Amino acid sequence: MAAEQHDIIVIGSGFGGATLAARLVAAGARVTLLERGPWRDTDAIRAASIAGRAPLPAGKHFFSHALRRVSASWLPGGQINLHHDGLFDLHYDRQLSMLCSSGVGGGSHVYSAMNVRPVDGYWNGHHDNVCSESLAPHYDWILKQMGSRTAASSSALIPNNIVTDSRRPVWMNVAGVRQPEMGFRFGDGSFSNNSFFGSQDNSKVTLDERLLLPLLERGLNVRDRHEVRDICQTEQGFRLVVMDHKHNRMHTLLARRVVLAAGTLNTLRLLFASRARGSLNGMPALGLGIGGNGDVPAYWACNESGRDYSLGTPCHGRFALDNDATDLTRYGLNGVDCIPMPPTLRARLKRDLVLVGMGADSADGIARWQNGKLSLQYRQQNSPVLADIYRAFDRISALSGKKVYFLRSRPITVHPFGGVRLGQNSASSVISARGEVHDIPGLFVADGSALPAAPGVPPSMTIAAWAGHVAAQLSSSSSSSQQEVA
C-alpha cells in the first residue's frame, strides 16, 4: 500500500489542535487531524452517528476507561499503558507531575470549563511580531464559540455558585474578585457529572461537538485512535509514523506541513523522541521554560452537613482571603456519581470541597530526555507563588477548623505549559512568531507547550488563541503560495 500524502496534518484535537483545524478548514485548507484517543460516547457525538465511540469513565467503565497511561522515570520503559481509550494521562515526576487527557476534543472533556483571559500584556515582550493586541481577536473568537459567560450573567440559578452561596464563610471574600466565564450551556442542563470525567449530558461545551463535528461535512478529516509515534523531516516535508489503534496497524503518512498540538507533555515527548532517533534535528532550546502555572490542588475536608457540593458547575467560583492577593478557586467533586463506590463514601465526598490555588510561576523548568524517558526539573523555590498558596491553604485550615490536604513538596499541575516556547531565536526558544520551529520549516506548534510564560489563570483560552494566531499565519502563507502558483 502506498503511503498517503497530505497537505496539513494536525496532531492532537484539544484546545490547540481543534481550534487550529477549525480555523484552517473555515479558511478553505485541507486538513487531516490525527487524535490518539477515541470519539467519546456523548449525546452530541451519538446523535451524529459517529462510529466507534468509546464510553466516558463512568459506572462499569470507570476503572477501565479512567486512565490511559501512567508514566514515571522509574517505571520499566518509563510508562505503563493501561487502556487506549482511557481518559487521563498521568506523568509523575518528583519535581513536577502533570495530568492531561486523551480523546477527540482533548482537554475539553476533563476541564472544568473556566474560560479566562490572562492579564493584559501577557503576550508582550516575547517576540517582536506577537503582542496581546494581535492575539485579542483570537480570544474573542474562542470565547464566543464556547458560549462562555459568568454564572451570574446567566438566567439559571446555579447550585453552589460561590457568589450566591448564602452559607459561604465570611472570610471567603468574593467582593471585587473577578468571576470566571464558563463554557456551559446554562439554562437547560443539570451541570452535575459534567466535568472531570467528561460531559455526560452535554451541559458542558466540548470541542468535539462544538468545533469539529460541524466541520466534518466541510472536509475536515478526523482520524481518531491514531497515535503519532515519530515525525521525520524529509526533503518534501514530513513523514509521520502513526499507530492506528482501531486496526492495530502502523501507517506511514506524508505531509507538506505538520502542526503539533498533542498537549505540552506529549508534544515534548514526540519532539524529544523524534530527535533522539535522528528523525528531527536542531531545536537546542527544546525543553526550556516548563511551568505548572502555579497550580496547587487541595482537598478541603469541610464535611458540611446538609450540603451537596457536587451539584452545579464544577467550578463554584473564585475567592480571596483578607489581605491576601492569592488567586483561589473552589470546586465541588462534580462527577462523583460516575465513580462506583459505597454510598456513604459518596455522600461524604459530596460534602467536601476541592480548592485550587493558581498564579504565574517563573516558567523556568527544564524537560530532558534520558534513555527514552522524559524527566522534568522544576525548582519550586524559584516560584514564590507556590509558597503563597501553601500559606493561604494553611490559613483556610485555621479559619475553618477543617483540614486542607495538599502536597507541599510535590507540585502537580493540570495546566502544564512551555518547553517548546515562542521566542526570538533558536538559542533560547523553539518556535517563531508564526508558530514554526526556528530550524525546521513546515513544522508548527499550536498547543500549551508553545506558551512563553505562565498565564497565571486557566490556560485553555490562551492556548486556543495562540492556535488561532498560528492558523492565521498558515492560511496567509497558503494563500500567498497559491497566488505564486497562479
Place this chain on the structure above:
Amino acid sequence: MTSLATNAHTHLNDWRDAELAELFSTLPAGEAPSGYLHGRLFAVRGLGALPRPLAGAIYKLLSTPINPWRGKSFHGEQGSNHLLWLHGPALGHYRIGKQNGMDGQPSLWLDYNVDRNPSLLRAIRGEARQLRQGQWLCRMLWQNDRGQTTLLWFTLQGAQHGR
C-alpha cells in the same frame, strides 16, 4: 503496544511486513553506505501473525549474541555480511548497484549472485533505502523463477547513530 524508543532499530522491531513496505515506499534510495554498519533484523516471514509484543520480544532476542549476524560492510561496489562481531568473519557477499525495487521505485540493490557465494545464497537479493541520516531500511528477498518473495527486513545503522 509499543513505546517510543530512542533507537531506530527498536522503533521498527514490532512492525509487520505490509507496514514496513508502506514505510519503505516513502524512502529515497539515497547514497550507498560505506564502511561497517550494525544490523538488526525483524519481520521474518512466517512470524507475521504473532502478537506485536511477542514479535518485538523475539526480535529483541535476535539482536543479542544468540544471533551471530552482526551487520554488513560496504566497500565501493562490493559488500559482505559479518558474523560474531562487526568486523568479524565475512559470509554472504554481494554486488552493490541501483535498480527499481519490488514496488517499482529506485533502491540500492544488493545482488548475492556472485561467484564467491555458495549456490544457496545466490538466490538472495537485498533492497536498501535511506531511513534517516546514517540509517537504512532494507528488505531481504528470495529470487526464483516465479519472482521475488520477502524473507525478512532489517535496519543498518552507522556506529555513530547506534544510540
